[in-house]
Amino acid sequence: MRKRSRRTRTLPAVVAAAVLGLAGCDAGGGPPAPEASRARAAKPAPVWDRSPDSIAAVGDSITRGFDACAVLSDCPEVSWATGSDSEVDSLAVRLLGVTGAAERSWNYAVTGARMADLPEQMAQAAVRGPDLVTVMVGANDACRRSVSAMTSVADFRADFEEALATLRSSLPRTQVYVASVPNLKRLWSEGRSNALGKEVWKLGICPSMLGEADDLTSAATARRDRVQQRVVEYNKVLKEVCAKDRRCRFDGNAVYDYDFGTDQLSHWDWFHPSRDGQARLASIAYRTITAPDPVA
Template structure:
């Protein structure tokens, strides 16, 4: 049975495994009571986990500097305040999976496609994917990944992973709401100046305090592009049997000022990483439930 989008955050979806075969011959009736006990279903093992992502997964700017800080990662971190996915798997299942972040600064969906062999080499039982922000956040609008291209590459990535690791569960997470980042910083002169001095994400953050028609339309186009990415992620995941989509849960996280690093006013802080872990956990729990 194909695993579709995750259920609400308070529920764990169970996959029904239907086994075909011949019916056994019924036993003769007996008047002797027979005690029937049901064997509990245990959660499948998660011995290895791979996480495909970008600087967010690496915890960049979360720990007081612009350096990567994997211990604060929403997925693989050890920071108690984050309560990362790997920590929650440990708490819920008593497992301590080997977690491999396959992530790179500036990574887009093409990085995921190029990393299929590396993902396969981990032998992961569970693969988490958080990509797409850098496809929308580009130095220029012309460099933004077109939605149709994003959709084709995301589908190729999921298909490649599924073919290489046919028993692996895959969790496809939506793109964080990058427009919310602009909303939080647009009225702060220091933040606007910081964004203006950086070549990163100018497709969205250039002229951040401008209400000129061209700038308003440019931001709206980026928002529409990210929405199209999220729709493509759901569609690509629905086409792969062992994939579970978050149905937009990560995108729905409404960041506040405390969720954004004061170092660069761009990447998640420790509180922001924790918010991402909170949003991702229900769909991960659904994917690994028996």
Template sequence: MIKKITPVLATAVLLVPTGAHARTTPAVMAALGDSISAGFNACGWYVACTSRSWSAGDSPSVNSHYLRLLAMGSAIKGHNLNFAVPGATSADLAGQARRAAQAGAGYVTVLIGAQDACVGTEKEMTPVGAFRRNIDQAFDVLRPTGARIYVASIPDVKRLWRVGKDNGWARVFWGIGHICQSMLANPKSTAKKDEARRDRVRERVMDYNEQLRQACESYGPACRHDGGAVFSYPFTLKQVSGWDYFHPNADGQKALAKITFDAGFFSDVEP
């Protein structure tokens, strides 16, 4: 007599793809970028709070990509690397990419470019061509590893000006800290020259975002762009740090984690 054999589910969680583009989860991930991905000012006075990073943080208050992958059953526990550096520009991305490659990261998030535009004056902004070369150089470092890259768009810094310009504390911190003066200088001014300057800086950020999209497309199917989700997100002052009125606080990092993950590789993967 033939006995009926009942399949036994192993203790490891299986990831079942629910869509054509589902991906298995990675064992090692790395966050690349600037102060946003480093969680700067998300938990204290002018310090990097990597635990509250939207990408690789381990704080439940943010529910980062790392924690979401961990909840899916990924073997990623303890392998959430953060190579993002406050103040980093696109020129620093290749160096960070090398560290990610050496660490064997199979999933890499990239959020870079705010510091290329947020400088003292318009003239100091990174030229678009140089920005693209820097991105391509970093992606070329990662290409041989087969790493999946998730590219988040740069936030709309003009929106930050719009929601903060009438707040006295925001204006004080922007001025004292010399924060993003290419956009935030003379925040109450309605002079045509200041309005035109803000529009040009925003245009530069949009140009950077387009180059990020194109570079991701050139990398191939192992790269996913957020489709402008971060740039379009309606951030409020309640989601930025009270230490500088510029960087995302824990609530802002939480919002970043959700909108980017929902537009990413693993939104169609379920336990």
């Protein structure tokens, strides 16, 4: 009986030693398996491609080059995103070259478009299967006939989320560059000294901000401040929604923060970007897209 008892006590000790020995090998005590060595040696492909091979642009009048060449007219050849004008040196030209930009870039932006129009534009862009989609939209959501008519922040967010979901439903790997909404109050401040520009503003360009341009009463100031605050809130939405998509890059408010001067504004309406302004937008986009890391 005593011998049987010693064997019973010895067996668990042997099993335990064997288990511990196996655990030690798995933890690195022995040479790694060839498969493990190969897995460690293989580097994962980067999520963000800094040199996409095709581009589709969506958005509003800024991406259409509105008022950059003639009054109240689109001029897509000077678009910051897909234009061919050598003075602008568009994003497409910088990334794809002149020939590549002509063959593999498409502009689906529409003058007057708001965020609610973005899902449809995204669906059109997705048909092309681009490597990159550029987004610049939101100014028209704040540029309404009155402050009360501005797009709500909740609707702005929902429409932007729907637009990204529309793209992702068919193109899960396509990259997205999102430009911030420009500082509309700064544009008012720069343009209000020009008599011709103010006359063009009266035709209906951003009335919530530009209406009664010379009115400096407290009520007018409060109105402009409310529009400006809504733009800040829109940019917060763009940043937050984009951050949830690993293949989306927001510009870190670079467009909003850019100090547009008279040289960068259309000399037809002193509000939309001129050729020079379009070139600055192209530069901001190129810098954001080709950076090793996204803007913090």
